[in-house]
Amino acid sequence: MINASLKQLSAQLAAKKISSVELTQLYLDRIAALNPDLNAYITVNPELSLAQAREADARIAAGKAEALTGIPIAQKDIFCAKGWLTTCGSKMLHNFVSPYDAHVIGQFNNAGAVNLGKTNMDEFAMGSSNETSYYGPVKNPWDKTRVPGGSSGGTAAAVAARLCAAATGTDTGGSIRQPAALCGVSGLKPTYGVCSRYGMIAFASSLDQAGPMAKSAEDLALLLNVMAGFDERDSTSLQREREDYARDLAKPLNGLRIGLPKEFFAEGLGNDVGLAVQAAITEYKKLGATVVDISLPNSRLSVPVYYVLAPAEASSNLSRFDGVRYGYRAPEYVDLADLYEKSRAQGFGTEVKRRILIGTYVLSHGYYDAYYIKAQKIRRLIAQDFSNAFKQCDIIMGPTSPSTAFKLGEKGDDPVQMYLSDIYTIAVNLAGLPGMSIPCGFGENAMPVGLQIIGNYFDEARMLNAAHQYQLATDWHSRAPQGL
Amino acid sequence: MTWEIVIGLEVHAQLSTSSKIFCGASTAFGAEPNTQADAVSLALPGVLPVLNKGAVERAIRFGLATGAYIAPRSVFARKNYFYPDLPKGYQISQFDLPVVGNGQLVIQVPAQGNSPAYEKTVCLTRAHLEEDAGKSLHEDFHGMTGIDLNRAGTPLLEIVSEPDMRSAAEAVAYAKTLHSLVRWIGICDGNMQEGSFRCDANVSVHKSGTPFGTRREIKNLNSFRFLEQAINYEARWQIETLESGGTIRQATVLFDPDKGETRMMRTKEEAHDYRYFPDPDLLPLEISEEWKERVRATLPxxxxxxxxxxxxxxxxxxxxxxxxxxxxxxxxxxxxxxxxxxxxxxxxxxxxxxxxxxxxxxxxxxxxxxxxxxxxxxxxxxxxxxxxxxxxxxxxxxxxxxxxxxxxxxxxxxxGLKQVSDSGAIEVLVDEIIAANADKVAEYRSGKDKLFGFFVGLAMKASKGKANPAQLNEILKRKLAG
Incomplete structure (x- = not known):
């Protein structure tokens, strides 16, 4: 049951082979047994989950089930969910019970899905290893001495360890794709604006995008069908006709032109990762695709550009956490300035503070043009690189992350080394393009390797098609860590 | 060389939309604290702003009414600072690309003493959309501050003039004309007691023919009288300071209406670095020709x-x-x-x-x-x-x-106030008076013209005030002439 696809689960529920309550309880039991060690969830609330499961069972009984009705989905703790503790991995929100639902949560609720719990994450989604969480690091289910990646590390670990049927993540610079790669699961960051950001706690507004994480591309398509959609409460949400992201899954890949950016296969790429990715490309050729060499000349600037723009937006987005209205407030203070300083000094962790400082600096009078404006200009060049590349190819492939999962604590003292683990994913966010990661083998220490697939704007269906055809021909995605 | 006062005004006009500029909460004045503060007004984690088109339409109306440039594309920016009544820790405003630019306002400056009334054109630098902050209530809570976020997110149009005014009288005339205009075109109720129309005055002094002096900004003047008093006080203070060998430092000051004085709030050195940058939650505001024309058609x-x-x-x-x-x-x-x-x-x-x-x-x-x-x-x-x-x-x-x-x-x-306009009736009445006052008639006819009024009085009395005065005059004159 825990290895079943969403389609299979839905069929089981429809056939009354299992009820949503039973399925939910099965996962709750697994969480109770395995989560104390893995730390993938920050909050489980069986009462709320089972209430939703009972509603789902009634809906199924009434013959009004949709594709995800009754299926237990884990939600990254960045999404506000009514009645749920919503911490964003921070002490700052250690006591924040959301009074409202994020749009994405509302979409799942409307579809009759069960909210199984809130998954662990890097604090305010700032991190690539899940080690910045106030609630402690998540362990990689493939090797518990290693990181799961981040910031959606709790989600990736929960999917890998089969602690949920599927889950959500968010991706600002690689936060879905990198942990998906490091945990051997599939994850998709849609085109910016496809999923509403309403109720998703903001890190860097112009880059943040929600997306699904699951065991397969087919599951991702079903999840995205629920998550996507215009929302008038998010001014950057795109008003487009609804589409069925699963519509092209079965298409053969004959004639698909795959672009391989030379910059993604250069120095810095782990040998084991490179080999697994090349093997995947070979597989694609067998499936009928052709390969073209392309160049993304400005992609080398994406990490520095990102570490100007994302902290700039974050420094402002996180100003609302001031200890005045909700969340953490220092127990003792002498005046207003002291209230702010102490609440923020005690409520935020080191990485968050580092980024607030960087962001405040680059927006400061006298530095703004040199950093923020310049970074915006380079951002446009990076987007231009992609649009040039898509004149030569239909889809771009490469590694998701330069290495497989590293050891817990290994990069803790060196933020720049940590930032470089997103070197292949960040440019996609800067351009607003859709990107995904699917398992494509194993590297050193038998840790999973992720293949990154980048599409043109709104090409999610084509990317899912490419991923699904690969998953029909290979079984990397159905491998699960042992001993769980 | 005489001193010349140079004044520019920044006016915050609260736009008369029924909901806030970036959310659906009500803007009605006077509600219980925090009853009009929804998730967006409270800046809960994850909420996002959505622009109220009614506020934009009002900005367009203002631009059209002042012959201004209406930007086809303007940008909302975040002005970052911490204050408890600013829930997001930033105010959404417009910075380098405002919605309205380069307008004009013709003002009538009334006569004062020996100087006659005159007309003057004041140039408007810009007008931009922004959200208001909430209110900090210091009085009602002992040793604590209450926060009321009902007002947070109320739409404002900040209207900035060039430093074109040369006296408090001109500044007041400008403020009054602007006040009348925003009400005229229905974008602001102009209620100054409720803070719907607030002025900041930038004041400097210099000698004609020399560069402008350093300005000080007087904040939050909420009546025309205070505006006048504050400018006059401030200009006098600056002149006295300069004449006694002092210098003016750029600063923000507050006007104390009880003492009639301005006092220092903060100097330029203490000013915030607001770290403006384009708000990534809002797309650039685009105003099409068609939208502009649609608004123009509704302009009175x-x-x-x-x-x-x-x-x-x-x-x-x-x-x-x-x-x-x-x-x-x-x-x-x-x-x-x-x-x-x-x-x-x-x-x-x-x-x-x-x-x-x-x-x-x-x-x-x-x-x-x-x-x-x-x-x-x-x-x-x-x-x-x-x-x-x-x-x-x-x-x-x-x-x-x-x-x-x-x-x-x-x-x-x-x-019974209808006047008698029947000439026959009046003639009868006049004839009776002439007959009864032969001596006076004789005096009149011998040249004592002033007696005419006496006859009018008698006739009016006789008609109980209802005789048509013009007719009565005409008949009396004719009959008395003999």
Missing amino acids: ELPQARQARYVSELGLSVYDAGILTASREMADFFEAALNEAPGHAKMCANWLIGEISAQLNRDGLDIAQCPITPQQLGGMLKRIADNTISNSGAKEVFRTIWTEGGEADAIIEAK
Whole structure:
């Protein structure tokens, strides 16, 4: 049951082979047994989950089930969910019970899905290893001495360890794709604006995008069908006709032109990762695709550009956490300035503070043009690189992350080394393009390797098609860590 | 060389939308604290702003009414600073790309002492959309501060003038004209007590022919009187400081109306670095020609155009036309009354500027609260014009309408105020007076012209005040001539 696809689960529920309550309880039991060690969830609330499961069972009984009705989905703790503790991995929100639902949560609720719990994450989604969480690091289910990646590390670990049927993540610079790669699961960051950001706690507004994480591309398509959609409460949400992201899954890949950016296969790429990715490309050729060499000349600037723009937006987005209205407030203070300083000094962790400082600096009078404006200009060049590349190819492939999962604590003292683990994913966010990661083998220490697939704007269906055809021909995605 | 005062004003006009600029919460004034603070007003984690099109439309109206440039693309920016009544830790405003730029406002500066009234054009640098902050309540909570976020997110149009004004009188005239205009075009209720229209004044002094001096900004002036007092005090203070060898440092100051003084709030060195940057939660604001034209079609005739029309079409003096167009309510009242008594614009203007304004003033009312409707006034004017009532009769009718209500015709009937316009009846009456006062008639005829008034008085008394004065004069004159 825990290895079943969403389609299979839905069929089981429809056939009354299992009820949503039973399925939910099965996962709750697994969480109770395995989560104390893995730390993938920050909050489980069986009462709320089972209430939703009972509603789902009634809906199924009434013959009004949709594709995800009754299926237990884990939600990254960045999404506000009514009645749920919503911490964003921070002490700052250690006591924040959301009074409202994020749009994405509302979409799942409307579809009759069960909210199984809130998954662990890097604090305010700032991190690539899940080690910045106030609630402690998540362990990689493939090797518990290693990181799961981040910031959606709790989600990736929960999917890998089969602690949920599927889950959500968010991706600002690689936060879905990198942990998906490091945990051997599939994850998709849609085109910016496809999923509403309403109720998703903001890190860097112009880059943040929600997306699904699951065991397969087919599951991702079903999840995205629920998550996507215009929302008038998010001014950057795109008003487009609804589409069925699963519509092209079965298409053969004959004639698909795959672009391989030379910059993604250069120095810095782990040998084991490179080999697994090349093997995947070979597989694609067998499936009928052709390969073209392309160049993304400005992609080398994406990490520095990102570490100007994302902290700039974050420094402002996180100003609302001031200890005045909700969340953490220092127990003792002498005046207003002291209230702010102490609440923020005690409520935020080191990485968050580092980024607030960087962001405040680059927006400061006298530095703004040199950093923020310049970074915006380079951002446009990076987007231009992609649009040039898509004149030569239909889809771009490469590694998701330069290495497989590293050891817990290994990069803790060196933020720049940590930032470089997103070197292949960040440019996609800067351009607003859709990107995904699917398992494509194993590297050193038998840790999973992720293949990154980048599409043109709104090409999610084509990317899912490419991923699904690969998953029909290979079984990397159905491998699960042992001993769980 | 004499000192010259240089003034520029920044006015915050609260836009009259029923909901806030970036969310659906109500903007109504006076509700219980925090009852109009929804998730967006509270800046809960994850909420996002959505622009209220009504606020944009009002900005467009303002731009059109001041002949300004309306930017086809403007950008919302975040102004970052911490304050408890600023829930997001930043204010959404517009910075380098405002929605409105380069407007003009023609002001009438009233006569003062020996200097006559004059007209002046003040240039508007820009007008931009932004959200208001909430309120910190320091008085009601001992040792603590209460926060009321009802006002947080209320739409404001910040209207910035060039430093074009040279006296407090000009600044006040500008502020009053602007105040009248925003109400005229229906974008702001202008209620200064409730903070719907607030002025900041940038004041500097210099000697003519030399560069402008260093300015100090007086914050949050919420009446025209305070504006005038604050500028006069500040300019005098700056001149005295300079004349005694001091220098002016750029600063923000507050006006204390009780002491009539300005005092330092913060210097330039202490000013915040607001770290403006484009708000990534909002797309650039795009205003199409088509949208602009749609708004233009709903714009009322503007005060200046109306004033000109009253002069050219109705034959009013520029002065009278100016008073009648000082507010839209006054102008609309005038036109509605005139509609009842067509062709009597001058009489209508005289009554509005004279008797009605005086009564309103005495009762502390404005024209919108006038106890007499334009229809009631027009009904009375019609009866003056067709000689049904004399001026004294009209005053009686007016007093009655003001205090008791009713229509002119009914009052004239009930009080018997209809004047006698039957020339036969008046002739009989005059004949009787001439017969009864032969001695006085003789005196008159021998050249004592002043006695004419005596005969008028007698005749009026005899007619119980109802004789048509013009007719009476004519008949008396003829009969007395013999």
